[in-house]
Amino acid sequence: MITIKDIADRAGVSYATVSRALNNRSDVSSNTRKLIMDLAVEMGYQPNAIARSLVKRKSMNIALVVPDVSNPFFADITMAVNSAAEKAGYTTMVCNTGWDPQKEQEKLRIMVEQRVDGIILKPTGFFKPEILEAYNVPIIVLWHAGEDDLSYIEVDHEAGSRMAVKHLVDRGYKRIAYIGGQETSPANQIRLLAYQQTLQENGLKADPKLISFGGFSLESGYERFGQMTKLQQPPDAVFCSNDIIALGVLQYAREHEIPVPAKLGIIGFDDINYASLPQINLSTVSQPRDKLGEQALNALIHEMESFPERTRQRILVAPELKVRSTT
Amino acid sequence: MITIKDIADRAGVSYATVSRALNNRSDVSSNTRKLIMDLAVEMGYQPNAIARSLVKRKSMNIALVVPDVSNPFFADITMAVNSAAEKAGYTTMVCNTGWDPQKEQEKLRIMVEQRVDGIILKPTGFFKPEILEAYNVPIIVLWHAGEDDLSYIEVDHEAGSRMAVKHLVDRGYKRIAYIGGQETSPANQIRLLAYQQTLQENGLKADPKLISFGGFSLESGYERFGQMTKLQQPPDAVFCSNDIIALGVLQYAREHEIPVPAKLGIIGFDDINYASLPQINLSTVSQPRDKLGEQALNALIHEMESFPERTRQRILVAPELKVRSTT
DNA sequence: CTGAAAGCGCTAACAA
DNA sequence: TTGTTAGCGCTTTCAG
Numbered sequence: 086m087i088t089i090k091d092i093a094d095r096a097g098v099s100y101a102t103v104s105r106a107l108n109n110r111s112d113v114s115s116n117t118r119k120l121i122m123d124l125a126v127e128m129g130y131q132p133n134a135i136a137r138s139l140v141k142r143k144s145m146n147i148a149l150v151v152p153d154v155s156n157p158f159f160a161d162i163t164m165a166v167n168s169a170a171e172k173a174g175y176t177t178m179v180c181n182t183g184w185d186p187q188k189e190q191e192k193l194r195i196m197v198e199q200r201v202d203g204i205i206l207k208p209t210g211f212f213k214p215e216i217l218e219a220y221n222v223p224i225i226v227l228w229h230a231g232e233d234d235l236s237y238i239e240v241d242h243e244a245g246s247r248m249a250v251k252h253l254v255d256r257g258y259k260r261i262a263y264i265g266g267q268e269t270s271p272a273n274q275i276r277l278l279a280y281q282q283t284l285q286e287n288g289l290k291a292d293p294k295l296i297s298f299g300g301f302s303l304e305s306g307y308e309r310f311g312q313m314t315k316l317q318q319p320p321d322a323v324f325c326s327n328d329i330i331a332l333g334v335l336q337y338a339r340e341h342e343i344p345v346p347a348k349l350g351i352i353g354f355d356d357i358n359y360a361s362l363p364q365i366n367l368s369t370v371s372q373p374r375d376k377l378g379e380q381a382l383n384a385l386i387h388e389m390e391s392f393p394e395r396t397r398q399r400i401l402v403a404p405e406l407k408v409r410s411t412t
Numbered sequence: 413m414i415t416i417k418d419i420a421d422r423a424g425v426s427y428a429t430v431s432r433a434l435n436n437r438s439d440v441s442s443n444t445r446k447l448i449m450d451l452a453v454e455m456g457y458q459p460n461a462i463a464r465s466l467v468k469r470k471s472m473n474i475a476l477v478v479p480d481v482s483n484p485f486f487a488d489i490t491m492a493v494n495s496a497a498e499k500a501g502y503t504t505m506v507c508n509t510g511w512d513p514q515k516e517q518e519k520l521r522i523m524v525e526q527r528v529d530g531i532i533l534k535p536t537g538f539f540k541p542e543i544l545e546a547y548n549v550p551i552i553v554l555w556h557a558g559e560d561d562l563s564y565i566e567v568d569h570e571a572g573s574r575m576a577v578k579h580l581v582d583r584g585y586k587r588i589a590y591i592g593g594q595e596t597s598p599a600n601q602i603r604l605l606a607y608q609q610t611l612q613e614n615g616l617k618a619d620p621k622l623i624s625f626g627g628f629s630l631e632s633g634y635e636r637f638g639q640m641t642k643l644q645q646p647p648d649a650v651f652c653s654n655d656i657i658a659l660g661v662l663q664y665a666r667e668h669e670i671p672v673p674a675k676l677g678i679i680g681f682d683d684i685n686y687a688s689l690p691q692i693n694l695s696t697v698s699q700p701r702d703k704l705g706e707q708a709l710n711a712l713i714h715e716m717e718s719f720p721e722r723t724r725q726r727i728l729v730a731p732e733l734k735v736r737s738t739t
Numbered sequence: 740c741t742g743a744a745a746g747c748g749c750t751a752a753c754a755a
Numbered sequence: 756t757t758g759t760t761a762g763c764g765c766t767t768t769c770a771g
Contacts, residue, residue, distance in 0.1 A: 099742045134525040136764035138462045140747045155491040160482040179506045181494055198461040336690050359686040363663050426758045463748035467763045
């Protein structure tokens with residue numbers, strides 16, 4: 086590969102001058118600059134980012150560590166972060182943790198070794214902030230805020246749940262069920278609470294029989310909704326903790342000829358890509374991935390600029406209600 | 413950040429010794445090794461991959477350049493490449509070109525600057541192999557083979573098309589239409605030819621009225637199939653160039669109450685993630701993304717090992733027929 | 740405006 | 756077994 090020394094030799098100048106010219110610095114005569122520029126093109130010179138990073142102590146790379154990029158949700162986040170990073174002159178390294186906390190640690194370590202200038206992390210599960218702080222690198226966590234020194238960004242689950250439930254109430258549904266995720270997950274708890282409060286605020290009572298926790302799968306939604314239909318007073322609407330669960334409910338309704346939305350309102354959470362397919366057309370609370378990604382990057386840049394001081398940002402991104410044909 | 417010099421100072425040895433110990437080399441006494449190892453952990457040492465890359469002239473990074481990672485197809489490929497790379501000790505840098513040839517060039521340039529050890533590229537459109545060869549970096553192209561010196565890998569479009577058409581024939585359909593992509597695209601041409609040949613081999617004639625080219629969108633499939641139903645002899649089955657088009661056809665059939673698969677067989681190509689949803693359940697020719705990704709990485713490693721000599725690999729990955737409820 | 744020289748953090752000869 | 760030294764390719768003082 087061609088180096089600045091090669092160019093310097095051909096140009097008959099020192100390689101410091103080549104560096105200056107190539108970096109558009111003012112203290113080079115326009116003659117030498119032009120000579121060097123032309124030579125660089127002619128010789129097919131490609132700057133060595135590694136060498137530059139070493140001396141500048143800045144790689145202009147950032148890391149995005151997510152559980153699974155093939156998950157449409159993270160894929161969208163990846164796109165958003167990527168394009169925002171690009172605009173800011175950064176290159177993104179994407180890592181998959183496969184929902185495995187150990188692999189997450191491993192990936193973070195590798196990214197630190199790669200000397201990325203900052204990290205955006207979607208943790209796989211409960212995690213110890215101390216570990217992240219110890220890495221001593223600017224970091225933004227896609228997660229609910231903790232009492233530690235890290236910066237967080239996430240969608241406003243409370244507002245989203247309120248939107249969904251209020252919408253169902255407004256549509257005239259009376260027995261609104263909640264089919265959630267893992268009972269202990271913080272996001273689930275926030276959503277559940279908002280669900281209960283919104284019902285009460287609208288003069289409806291939250292029937293514990295209409296609340297269910299479980300897995301985030303289509304089968305789980307199908308199964309759990311099926312159980313509820315056997316109640317003496319079955320639900321006439323369901324707020325699901327994510328779209329996959331809602332898809333399971335929808336599936337059950339189709340198979341058992343329950344007319345949607347006439348006899349059953351269904352609303353999901355996330356707005357995954359196929360929610361909007363004509364065959365599905367699911368009403369849902371959209372997590373705006375583009376905004377999440379973009380704001381995460383902006384927050385990271387802020388964090389990087391004031392590093393090693395932590396900016397301790399707590400950002401909530403507003404969700405959007407997508408009313409489609411299931412409500 | 414802690415460097416090997418810091419450790420050397422504390423250990424009272426030269427930093428070369430620290431380097432040796434940290435790299436598990438045999439020529440270090442077990443005493444000093446242990447001392448250094450312990451110190452490294454205690455001091456929270458993280459090796460600097462950038463410095464190592466500079467001296468080793470090998471970054472242990474590879475690039476994956478695709479049009480759009482949020483497209484489920486590329487997301488799956490990304491996952492597969494990623495995990496294969498990881499096993500081989502490489503970190504992957506993923507770039508999006510947004511289907512823009514100019515951006516593709518830009519991204520490739522950036523990856524060369526980053527001194528990745530190799531590149532896996534899914535080109536956005538017709539591209540000039542000379543440009544890639546000029547970059548002088550090991551590269552694998554996800555594309556049909558050209559007459560140049562690059563290595564290629566892709567799914568066997570011909571075999572896939574044959575599978576699909578043969579399957580429709582076996583199911584008893586007689587007037588099988590082809591709703592393809594852009595007429596000039598090579599993949600489209602291969603598929604079209606295989607479609608025609610398979611029909612002939614099975615004693616059916618290919619009616620030009622049943623052949624259509626156009627965009628890769630749901631609307632396009634809906635629209636083009638709608639036209640065909642107005643023929644004097646409309647098709648009783650459709651082979652679509654991708655699943656999105658097939659979805660459009662399916663949509664049209666539902667709206668016009670054409671029973672599928674009784675009066676209309678539909679088969680797509682790609683097996684995108686939602687093809688298997690119970691609500692869709694589309695028969696399709698699956699491009700095994702996991703195999704594509706993994707084999708691409710293996711091919712790349714091969715290419716890197718024999719670089720600068722080009723290995724000129726031409727790899728076809730066998731597709732799989734997924735028979736679901738639309739045929 | 741340009742050159743010389745130091746050094747980013749590390750590996751890899753070559754000596755000792 | 757260890758230390759010394761010379762770089763990897765580049766940026767950045769500091770002189771000139």
